[in-house]
Amino acid sequence: MILPIMRRDVSDAPLASHLHPVLDRIYRGRNVHDIDELENSLKGLTHFNQLKGVEQAADILATIIANNKRLIIVGDFDADGATSTALCILALRMMGFANVDYLVPNRFDFGYGLSVPIVDVAKQKGAEAIITVDNGIACIDGVSHAKALGMSVIVTDHHLPAQTLPPADAIVNPNQPGCDFPSKNLAGVGVAFYLMLALKSQLQKRSYFTEKAITPPNLASLLDIVAVGTVADVVVLDKNNRILVHQGLQRIRAGQCRPGIKALVDVANRDHGLLTSTDLGFVIGPRLNAAGRLDDMSQGIACLLEDDTLQARMIASELDALNRERREIETGMKAQAEKVLAALNFTEENAPAALVVYQADFHQGVIGIVAGRLKEKYLIPVIAFAHQDDEIIKGSARSIPGVHIRDVLEQVNTQFPGVIDKFGGHAMAAGLSLPVAKLDIFTRAFEQIAKQHMDKLEGSQVLLSDGPLSRDELSLPFAHLLRQAGPFGQGFESPLFDGEFAIVKQRLVGEKHLKLVLKDDSGQEIDAIAFNIDIHIWPNAMIKRVHLAYRLDVNVFRGQETVQLIVEQITPA
The missing domain is CATH 3.10.310.30 (Diaminopimelate Epimerase; Chain A, domain 1)
Structure with missing residues (x-):
């Protein structure tokens, strides 16, 4: 479907004189009114004590640790659930607690969340306490059953609650009634991270680390996992989430990430130093998700937990193979659905x-x-x-x-x-x-x-553009500047530009992708690619000029970097 392109409205006052004018335009077009809103350092994170229930949950969890009770983390079978589960396991280990294991319901056998049968499985594993991550707010029967069996239950979730809440010992969810936490958009992994921050604080108050002769852990070292889960779950990147993603992405780019995350980047043939927030959702997320979609999400969690580089690479390769299988199944299902829709004309x-x-x-x-x-x-x-x-x-x-x-x-x-x-x-x-x-x-x-x-949306569906780019901006230096300008994602969309170009060359690659060489009005040639085009229209030698909505990207081939336009929409000029 071809959408009209509309330039974003921007306020008149520039944010800061040191900002590149196009970046300034991009930020103002996303309703950034103060340069401080772009602060991505950890000091800008909202404090955990504003999250309703988190200190109560941390107190209960600290007592569980003190009494060495058997704790089971019950996760979800998507990337947010996998990262939430892995984060809790790793954080608890860093705090010296080893009597912990996890369960992820197999979607084909148990369905979603803390169900009654999953509680029974947890009981068989010796559970005395349960923490749900990325689920639980709707699991009234499961929580009730766990309580009836004598277990402590902490629910951490971010999904919207119904009118009735589960009878858990503590609930941590920014969307529960009475929670004043300003970021309602935390992913499940974000909520889990906040609980671990509160737990560390509670253990420090109890002099736990001193008594155990343990150095209090730097939980920021787990932000690579938080970033992956946050982007993969497509939650809105408000200021708080942008800080979490930015900090995690910086660690991944610097190679200071979990071996499993680096292995997933490697099997996708990506350079971790050039990763963007979008890549977390399109490169790492789908490979983690493939385990939960086709097999068992435990494989994805194992990849995140693995400390050995070689073993992590082996698991990542298995996840990559599952992801290829997932794509084949998806392609067949989409073709079936398209046939049904085509018959409806x-x-x-x-x-x-x-x-x-x-x-x-x-x-x-x-x-x-x-x-x-x-x-x-x-x-x-x-x-x-x-x-x-x-x-x-x-x-x-x-x-x-x-x-x-x-x-x-x-x-x-x-x-x-x-x-x-x-x-x-x-x-x-x-x-x-x-x-x-x-x-x-x-x-x-x-x-x-x-x-x-x-x-109610009549006439409001458009492509919002950040305007045209000049010859100097259609360049590697500016493309790299854009890569560092995020993180971008849901609710803080990556920059989209538009403009007219002459077609120098056009050809089909990979069956349904259009590879282009374009020329701008200054005579500069630039490469472009349009994915999943209509092969009944393109390539088309009759069309000499086009109007594009595009994203500016860096293409790396055999170690050489070039500018490339990723075409979102192409129409004859």
Whole structure:
């Protein structure tokens, strides 16, 4: 779908005289009003004591450690859950506590979160206490069962809570009622990191480190893991999250990261010194996620926990192979979905306000990615469903800015009670389950309510551009400056520029990618690539000039760096 390009509104007053004028324009276009908002040092982090429940949780956890009780971390089967789990295990080890293990529910056997069966598995592993990471806020039955078995339960989560909270001993979630923590956008790994900060403080108050003759750990050394989980979970990069990601990214670039993270970068053939925040989401995140999608997320956690470089490389290679398998499955599922949609013969005039896709043979581990791909293509909310068992189907929902997908599901659940079994999530992504027999009813309800939300966006779907770049700015020095200007991500989008260029050369590479040599108005030639283009339109020798929306990138080939434009949208000029 071709979108109109609109230049971002920027305030008139420059932020600072020392900023490059284009960077100044970029920041002001993202509603940065004060140069201090760009402070990325650790001193700018909000203090943990503003997070409701965190000091209570730290006190309980410190007592668990003092009594050497058996502690089980129960995580989630995505990259945020894997990083949250690994972070807690590593931090506790750094604090001298070894009586800890973890469980991640296999999505195919147990489903999401702290379920009753997972509590029973934890009990079999000797659990006397449980910490949930990146889940738990909706797990009322699981928490109740753990309490009935005599366990202490600390819930750490970031998902939006329902009206009823689980009966845990402590809940740490910036989105729970009564929490004044200013960053409501912490990922699960961010919440876990804050709990570990509070725990360290509590143990210091108890003179634990002195008595054990342990040097209090520098928990900032774990920020590489926090950065990966934060970006991979596509949470909004507000100021607090930008600090967490920036600090972690700096450690990765400097090679001061976990062996597993470096190994994942290496198997992807990327230079860790040139990584951007976007790469954390597109290079490391998918390889961690592949374990939870197709196999067992324990493999991803093991990669993050591994201290041996060679062993970490072996696990990373296995994750890379799983990721390739995941891509093949995803491609086949997307092709199936596209066939279904093609048969419906959508046009821009009769396109639906939302899509529900379901095939009996869809792989439940990949439905989230398929929903995301279709959302990007059609720019509407999408839910993809796959079978959990013969009667129940699981759905993964992805949405667009301005349509809060969890709120849409909440409305469906309220107006059509008994259709959805359970649901939860964020503004941009959610999960749900329902009987396959009720899919038709759900589809009609979802499309009806989603349309009400989409109608409010009428005319507002555009590509927001940071304007054109001059000849001097279409250069390696400026491209490198941009790489250091982030971190960019959800809610603080990476710079997008637009302009007209003449086509010097064009050819198809890798079946569906368009490789271009362009010339700007000054006569300077520059390389560009447009991914996943419509091969029925491109290459096209009849088109001599194009209008591009693009991102400025550094391409490294055989040790040589060149400027390259990553084309987001291409239209004849």
